[in-house]
Amino acid sequence: MPLLLTNKIVEIENGNILSPQGFTTAGVHAGLRYAKKDLGVIISEIPASSAAVYTTNQFQAAPLKVTQESIASEGFLQAVVVNSACANACTGDRGYMDALKMRSLTSEKFNIKEHYVAVASTGVIGEYLDMDKITNGIESLSPGKLNSDAVDFQTAILTTDIVMKSCGYTASINGRTITIGGAAKGSGMIHPNMATMLGFLTTDAAISSENLSAALKNVTTNTFNQITVDGDTSTNDMVLVMANGMAENHPLTPDHPEWETFIELLTKACEKLAKQIAMDGEGATKLVEVEVLGAKDHEEAKFIAKQIVGSNLVKTAIFGADANWGRIIGAIGQTNALINPHRVDIAIGPIQMLKNSVPCVFSENEARGYLNQPFIKILVDLHVGNGEGKAWGCDLSYNYVKINASYRS
Template identity: 55%
Template structure:
């Protein structure tokens, strides 16, 4: 079945959240890591859930990430809770940081009365500062899971300007299945993987190994295709949990509904990835780069990421400048196979380059397009194969410098 036909069978639930998925509840509180805003949250499943995770590619990995990775191995891919704090990354904090992450896990396990290995711990915020454990202990004791995820979605934010949530519904074996996601991310965003925290829940019945297969593929096509500033952080991961309470036949890659489940899962990942890119620190525009005609899909995706990651392209979009020269320059240093004489480039519906030669276009029309639209689409046709790929980013503004120059002060 064609992807477009599959997508027509996936229903987006307006206002839907991770707690609309059978078996999941969430909570968020203020424990004092941040001055006023919520800074501690949890997702809890009624049953041990199949789980999967992908992690930052930064070689410097924060203590919570290492603890979560060990726990998923020890529990044979099962999780029942995730506890998250913002305001402090617990990264580069030595042995004390590892002990604090373990205590955070133990406190949450005791509070929710579940096995310790079934708890994932994640942190985000300032690097190099020890967690104020007394505040965390007190905060964990106050976590009370409710039927809404709004407090959790707020508690995981750092420099984000908004919460990021999505939920879809589809049919598997004539059973209603939901997939939902929540994420944070605004700065230090760059593949691989995109710097963020993401949590995806589903009530589909699926083993951890199959869920890992789905998550890894979707991450490569979505979260690994966004960039804000070229920095990859130390803490970031995406965790997926499946309660199995939809009561469908277990999904595998041999299941007739495998592809529609993947498309629903990927739809959630794309939506979250675009929200993160649009909420880039100081951003005014979302940039989407579509590459066609590459030698394969992998190279198309790499070229798209290179273009959207170019500071010169990003500043041109901020300045509403139709400077296609910056786009073709980025294509050229992508280290991918191209035909330098065959490239077409369009900004929105306005073609600027045909067969690598300039064509006449209206600067005023492109400036008007950039003024009017929140999403600026750059289309690249390489005329060198059948590969396609997309990537997302944002413009680079004066506010990005202001926000990050005073991040700790």
């Protein structure tokens, strides 16, 4: 059943990249991986206004450069082709030409203008794509509208992920039902700014690429940019959104009376995917949410929240169900944010640990019981201003080391 989130936003049960009108998708096994699907595509029936945000890593991979060129041409996309297993990063001129070849092959296969195709890759850095397998794989793609087609695509983009990430939401805007869907991958090298994962969003809203770009940049600041798994930033990844206008609403602009409804819709989708990525961090057993209140401003609140959730000492304490609030204090104190050392409150779930910087008496057994749950909430109030911010991450387990010690094998 649909889940009503606000008076306007409704979550679609089992929502996915195909929830909006006018999109199809597919995923196949091209042979880049031993057995699993490794090549996928998203197709819009008509050219869609598009925007993307990209990793800030200085070694941006070839697919990102090709995608940037495609979007810059007219601001429209009609297809996104994605492969896993090989990042096509740090591969020089050959890697760039291979990314262009992926674009041209997809263009020919689906009779789409070449600059209406975006390219994305994820996997091992420093290895060349097997273009024979890519060519055969693209030729075998047969996009459809079934839920199984969405699952095939979601499977094809995974690397070390344990679970697939997807979402779907609707909202009524000027009497039209606007829908947004999403799919993402990511579980390691997650410390976005923007962004160390692949995220794909589709919507049937009518909106220009310029306004879509502004909306996406605004929303990712408070969602994807507020997750961390291991503090490392990838070479490849991005979040991309396509809006094909098939809902036939009046074009959305910042002056539109329902602009904030669309921003909320986009935010819900991005936050859902971001939390799923944080929960599926390599070796993770718990999703951690840190909320900071009373900071000097919102930016400092978000920074402190991310500092806490990214602290290895905090993450390992959560893994071990150790209510060591001193590690939270240590993470806060490392920042240059405005702090009053005599006014800090800390709570782990319902259990108050610190009040006005004075330790509270609490039950270690109760705290351990709470910390053994799959979702952990840490609340910090600094009492120096009105700034608020959230960040999401996960615990740090033995399995994280095991996974990353043998990533290429």
